[in-house]
Amino acid sequence: MMGIYYCAPLIGTSLGPLLGGALTQGLGWRSTFYFLAIFTGLCVLAFLAFEDTFRRERSAVYSAAVRRRRREATRRALRELEREKRAREEVSHGTVIEKAPENDVVADNKKPLEGSGEHGEEQEKSAALRPSSGSVRSQEIVEAIPTPATPAPEKAKAELREVRLSLRDVNPIGPMILVFRRLNNVAILSASGLIFGFSYCIAYTCARTLGDKYGYDALHIGLVLLSYGAGCMLGSILGGRWSDRVYKKLKEQSGGNSQPEMRLLSTRIFMLFLPPAVVGYGWVCEEHVNVSAICVMLFLSGFFSISIYSSTLAYIVDANAGRSSSAVALNSCFRGSLGFVAAEIAVPLQNAIGDGGLYSLWAGWLCISELLVLLVWWRGGRWREHAEQREARKAEAG
Incomplete structure (x- = not known):
């Protein structure tokens, strides 16, 4: 279900370049910002019609x-x-x-x-x-x-x-500190942030490559990047289903007992193919081959990266029962920060070592990300249980 849930934000990643390119081509670059202001305003107004889904029995803040x-x-x-x-x-x-x-x-x-x-x-x-x-x-x-x-x-x-929560109770800093104090969360958030940083970097540098080397306009760049968005959407759905299947199988083998770390075992098959796909994308851009090869490598890079990312997102929710919203918010903070850094350093690195060198470097960083995921799968359960016991003792002491 997390894969299907995360598929919705990826629609923006898929259609955003195409829509932005069309607006820029037809109405100028300012039209994209007018469109974003109107669209986000409508999204904010839509929240007024949503029902409150706060579940007190599952909230660590309420407890x-x-x-x-x-x-x-x-x-x-x-x-x-x-x-x-x-x-x-x-x-x-x-x-x-x-x-x-x-x-x-x-x-x-x-x-x-x-x-x-x-x-x-x-x-x-x-x-x-x-x-x-x-x-x-x-x-x-x-x-x-x-x-x-x-x-x-x-x-x-x-x-x-009937306890009414005050501003002191809903202070987001405290729960985020508790999430960040767990070693398993630090490792998985770092891995998730690196994967998302790669997504920001590849979308940005691909637009520069297609514009400079291939002479594409904004609309055609959006059409090429549509292949990356399609790979991300498919990876989110199929990767999520594969994660559920592996999780269910491991749960049956353990006699009905389940651990959040079981979610991460499904990512091993995707880990084998992500670094080669990233290196392949970099070097087809470097060698200025036919654009169809770029589309294929974009699709594969998006598919494998988001297949891993969807499982890490599901683990973040499962491993932080009662404060999953704080964990997801901290995950957004991590991925946004690393995405910003990746986009800022992308242009200097691309100019210095080219697409081939840049994405060979990214393949190494993604290998580190994969090692962090495997480390959480191996040791994360003990780290999490130790942290839960420490928090329980602190809560009893008052």
């Missing part, structure tokens, strides 16, 4: 907010019990006594006891045994104070059932 509210409620309850305990101690030591009116005390002292002898003494004893108004009041206070066994009020329970 952390609930735990924090419970700790605060517990502290408030403990403070209340401490005050009640002090009040009971004061009452039991006779410090909370209702004062009788001074005149009544004087009157009682001056009032003689009726009777005499033994009869008078009995009346005196019975009067002494009768509880005074102050002691009766003290007993009422003690009975009115709730004991520690008193159940929590229904109001407090209702507050915990």
Whole structure:
């Protein structure tokens, strides 16, 4: 499903050069920016019609907010019990006594006891045994104070059932730091970023090559780059299906137990062909062969690179349960940053060593990316479990 999901953004990669070339050819280069401003505005307005898909039971942010509210409620309850305990101690030591009116005390002292002898003494004893108004009041206070066994009020329970998130709870920096502190995430995000950087670089330099060496205009450049976008779309769909098939097979072999790292095993077959396809593209451009060869190598490069990328994206989601949105956002940050760097260094390298040297260099970087994916497949499970245990201990400690 992740392959089909990621196929939607790749439509832009496929049709963008063609549409941009047509607009530039017909209306000038400024028309592309007008079109982008209008189109993105419509996309933003479309969000108003979307339903909220936030699932509290699967959100680590919501769970952390609930735990924090419970700790605060517990502290408030403990403070209340401490005050009640002090009040009971004061009452039991006779410090909370209702004062009788001074005149009544004087009157009682001056009032003689009726009777005499033994009869008078009995009346005196019975009067002494009768509880005074102050002691009766003290007993009422003690009975009115709730004991520690008193159940929590229904109001407090209702507050915990429906916790409203604040800006402090939805701060994106904290979850992203937790994602970045896991070694398996750092490795897979770096691999994903390198693959995406390659995608930015090849689209940019291919347009320069076709314009300078082949004399193509913007529309024809878009038509050639359509082959790269088609390879990416097909790789996303077929690579995702292949990943699901391998994952299901490994899950059956392990008796129904599954690990997110199983997703990465499906990428090995694509890893064998990606570096040769990249080197081949570079050298067909360098040797200025027929444009059909460039189209074929663009298609293969897009197909193999996105087949690997779709599996890494699925792993990022599966390995970060509860904070997958933060992990995907951090992945976008990685790939955008590396894509920017790749596009900036592409022109100087292309001018210095040509397409053949540039994409031979990219083949080496992609080999490093593949080694990172294999490293996560081998050691990522232990890294992830260790990080989860550390985070659980920290959450329990409060």
